[in-house]
Amino acid sequence: MIRNLRRAVRRAYRRTVDLSHPARSPLGSAVVNCVGYTDGVRQAGSCPAEEALRRVRKENSADPAGSSFVWIGLHEPTHEEFTGLAELFGLHPLTVEDAVNAHSRPKVVRYDDTLLAVFKTVGYAEHDQLTATSQVVETGEITVITGRDFVITIRYGRHGSLGPLREALETVPDQLTKGPSSVLHAVADFVVDEYLAVADAVQDDIDAVETAVFSEHAGRGDVGRGEAGRIYQLKRELLEFKRAVSPLNRPLESLATQPALLIAPEIRPYFRDVSDHLARVNEQINEYDSLLDSILQAHLAQMTVAQNEDMRKITAWAAIVAVPTMVCGVYGMNFEHVPELRWTYGYPVVLGVIAVSCFVIHRGFRRNGWL
Template sequence: MLINCVAYQDGRKLADVEVEDISDYVARGDCFVWVALRDGDVGELAKMQEEFGLHALAVEDASRGHQRPKIEEYGDSLFVVVKTVEQRPGGNGELVLGEVDVFVGPNYVLSNRQNSAHDLLGVRARAEREPHLLKQGPAFVLYAIMDAVVDRYFPVADAMETELEQIEERIFEQKSQRDNIERLYALKRKALVLRHAVVPLLDAVGKLHGGRVPSVCADSQEYFRDVHDHLHRINTTLDSIRDTISTAIQVHLSMVAIDEGEVNKKLAAGAAIFAVMTAFAGIWGMNFKYMPELEWRYGYPAALLLMVTVCCYLYRKFRKAGWL
C-alpha cells in the first residue's frame, strides 16, 4: 500500500507525486523522490521497478521478504534490508520481527515496511524539519530510516535487562527455581532474536563509513558511523545479557546439584542408621542353640538398648557433620 510519494528539492518538499509521474521527477536530476510503501505486494513493487529502474534481483528479494539484514550494491544504487524488532502488546513480551526494505539511488528513495506495527511517518516529519540535512538527499533519508529502526532496539534491550535483574533477585528462592529457569531460557531466545537483527546489520553498516564507501553515501559517512555506534552499543548489551544468562543458568544448575547432594547425604545417613539396626537384628535373629543372650533374663531389653544407643550415637555424629 502506498503511504507517501513526495519529491524534494534543496531540502524542501517540492510536490506530492503521482506514481505514474515518478520517472519524470527522477529524470530531472535537480530533485529526488521519496516513496514509502507498507506491505507492498508484487504488483506495486513491479510498478516501482518500472518507474525507478530498480535492479531485478533486489526487487525479487523485496518481494519474497524474510531477508537477512544486509546492504547490497547494484551499480550506483543500494538495496538495504533492516529488521524491525517489536514487543507484542498485551502478551508475555514476545518479540515480533518485521522488515524494512530500502532502495536508494542518486535521486530516489523507496522504502517498503513489512509486518511492522510502528510506522515511519515520524522519520519523514523529522527530515522535513531539518531541510539543511535533507539537502544531502537520499543518503540522509536512508540514515534517518535506519536510525529510527535501530533506536527502537534500545527499549527492547532495556526491557531484557530489567527482566534479567528481576530473575536474578529471585534466583535463590527455592520455590521459584523452575519458573526462573523457564524465564531465563525464554529471555535467551529473545536476546537471540534481537542479536540476529543487530549483528548482520552491524557488519553491513560498517561498509558505509571509512574505506571504500558507495558513492550515494559518500557525503554522509559520519551519520552512518553514528548508526554503527548505536548498533555496537546494543550488541555489547546483548553480549552482557547472554553472559549473565549463562552464569545464572550455571548457578541454578549448581544449586540443583547442591540440593541433590544434601538429599543424598540425608538418605545415606538414614541408611547407615538403619543398617546398624538391621545388623544387630540379623545377628540376634540367627537360630543357634548356644547364644548366651538367649538364656539371659535381660538379654532382650539389653539388645534393644544397645541398638538404640548406637543409633543415637550415629544420629548425633551425622547431625554434627551437617548430614541431617
Template sequence: MPSMPRMLQPGNRGPGKNPEVATPPVPVARAIVDCGVYVDGIRQPTPPDIRSALAFVRTTGSGFVWLGLHAPDERQMNDVAETFGLHPLMVEDAVHAHQRPKLETYDDTLFLVLRTVKYIDHDDDEVANDIVETGEIMVLAGRDFVITVRHGEHTHLAGVRARLEQTPEHLRLGPATVVHAIADRVVDSYLRVVREMEADVDGLEERVFAASSRDLDIDVVYLFKREVLELRRAVQPLAVPLSLLSGSSGTLESAALTPHDTEIQRHFRDVADHLTTANDLVVEYDERLTALLNAAATKVSTQMNTDMRKISAWAAIAAVPTAAAGIYGMNFDFMPELHYRYSYPLLLLTLFAVCFTLWRIFHRSHWL
C-alpha cells in the first residue's frame, strides 16, 4: 500500500519548499495595541474586530475608529489596508520604517510620518555609544478613522489616548484632534531631549577648553556631533508638515481636516512654535559642536607647532657640539690648536657658552 504524503511541519521543511506554505500568516490582531470607537468624544464598547468597528461607525454615520498598531508586517498591514481602503504606497511606507518626516495625502486620507527621539541617560560621555534613540510614528487619518503605526520601543501612545479620553470635548472634533495630540507629544519630546542634551554640550565645552591638547579627546565631540545630526534629521523636516496642518502654507485637502477645524489649526500652530524652538536649539548645538571641533583641531595644531619649535631649538643647540666634533674628527696633521695645552678645556668652555647663548635666545623667544 502506498504511503500517504507526510505533512510539512515548520521544523521539517524539504529542499525547495516555499517557507510561506509552512508558516501560517500572523493575524492582524497580534499587531493591534488598542482599537477604540469614539462617538461624541466618548469611547464605545470594544468591538470584536476592526471590521466591526469600522462598520459600526459607517453604519451610524457618527464617530471614528482609532486603531493603534505596533510594528506590523506586510500581511497584517495589507489586511488593515483592505478594511480601511488604504493606498498601497501608504502600506509600504507603514511597514518599512526609517522614513523621513513628511505629510502626504492619498485621495481623502492624510499620511503623516513623525520621527520620535529619546534621550539615553549615561554616566560617562566617553563610554556612551548612543545618546539619542530614534523611532517612528505614522499617522493615517481619514474622515472616520485614525490609524497609528509605531516602530520602536519608546513610541508608546497609551498616555496620549488616556488624556484624550478624559477630555471628550476634544475627541468630539474628530480624527484631527488625534493627529494634533500625537504631533504635540512628539514635539514635546524634542524639547525634553534638547534640554537634557544642553548639559552635555556645556560639559564638552568645558572639557575642550580646560584640558591640555595632549589630553584632548576629539572622539567624544564627534560622538555628540553625530547624535545632534540624528536629532536634526528628526526635527527639521517636520516644519513643513506642521506648517501645512496649521494652515500657514495653504489649504490641505483631506477629509481628516475639514474647513471648520479652525481651532485645530490654532493648536497646530502652537505645536509648530514649539518645533521652531526645538529646531533653533538643535541648530545652536550643531554650531557649537562644529566650533568645538575647530577649536580642538586648532589646539592640536598649535601643540604640534610648539613641539616642532622645541625640537628645532634643541636640534640647533645640538648642532654646535656636533659641528665641533666633526671638525676635530677629521684627523688633519696640521691643526696647531691640537698641541696647545689648554685646547680641550677652552673648547668645552666655548661650546658651553655658545649652547647657553642659543638656549637663552630660544627661551626668550618662547621656543623653549
C-alpha cells in the first residue's frame, strides 16, 4: 500500500505545473485548502474551517467509531492569521509559537491532546556547473499539527508542496480511514523520500568533484584553487542537509516503537519504514562527508606535491645558473694579476668550461627527475 502511495505521489507531482506557488483559496491569504474526510472519502466542496470542523464532529458524535476529520493546509501564515485557527481548535500556546515561527529544529512534541511535528524539507538546487558559490540544497519547513479529528499542515519555503500528496492520499481511502495519523505518516514519508532524492543528486556533484580532483591537471594553478573552493562549498551544503535530517532520527524512532495516544496502532509499523529510510539518508550523508574529507586531503596533497616539483625545478635551474655566475664573478674582479687574463684562448676556454659544466649539471638533474 505504501509503495502504491509513493507511486501516486510521483504521478501527482508530474501533473503539477508549479509546486512553489500554490493557488490561493478564497478562505484567506494563508489557507491553501480546507477539506473534510469521512471514512477516507473527501467531502464535496470546500468550506470555512468552522463549518468543516462542525461537520466532522457531528459525524463522529453520531458514529463513535467514525474516522471523520478535517485537513487544513496553510502556506506561511502570519501570527494574526493563525490565531483564529488556534482558538477554534484549542491549540496550546507553545503549539502556536512553534507553528508561526519558522526555522524550528525538527521535532515531534505532544501538547495536551495535539501532536506537533516539525520537518525540514530539502530540495536540490539545479545548477549547470558546481562552483565555489553554488547553492546545492534548498531548505524549507513543514509543520504538522494533529488532533483527534483534525490535521493542520503549515508549509514554509518555495518547495515541498503538499498538493500532490493530498491527491495521492485521496486515491487510497483505506489509508485515510486510519485518521489524522495517516496524514502525519504520509507527510513524514514524503519528506524523507525527498531526502533520498536529494542525496542521490548530491552524489552526482561529489562524483564530478572527485573526477576533477584526480584529473591530469588537478592541483596546478588556478584550477587547483578552484577545486578546493568547490569541495568546501559542497561540505557547507552537506552540513545544511545534515542539520535537516539528523534531528529527526529519535522522533521518528519513537513514533515507530512507542505507543502514542494520537497515533493509530495500524500506522505505527509504517513509521518504522520511514525511520529505516531516514537512517539510510543519514548513513549516506556521513559517507559523503567522509568522502569529501578524503577528496580534500588528496587534493591538498596533490597541491603540495605540485609545489614541491616546482621548487625542485627552480632549485635545479638555480644550481645550473650558479656555475656561469661564479666564473663570471671571478673574472669580473678588478685585480691586475688574474690567471689567464691575457691568454689568447682564455675567453673561448672559459665559455667552453661554463657550457660543459652546465650541460653536466643539467644531465644529472634530468637523470634524477628534477627537470
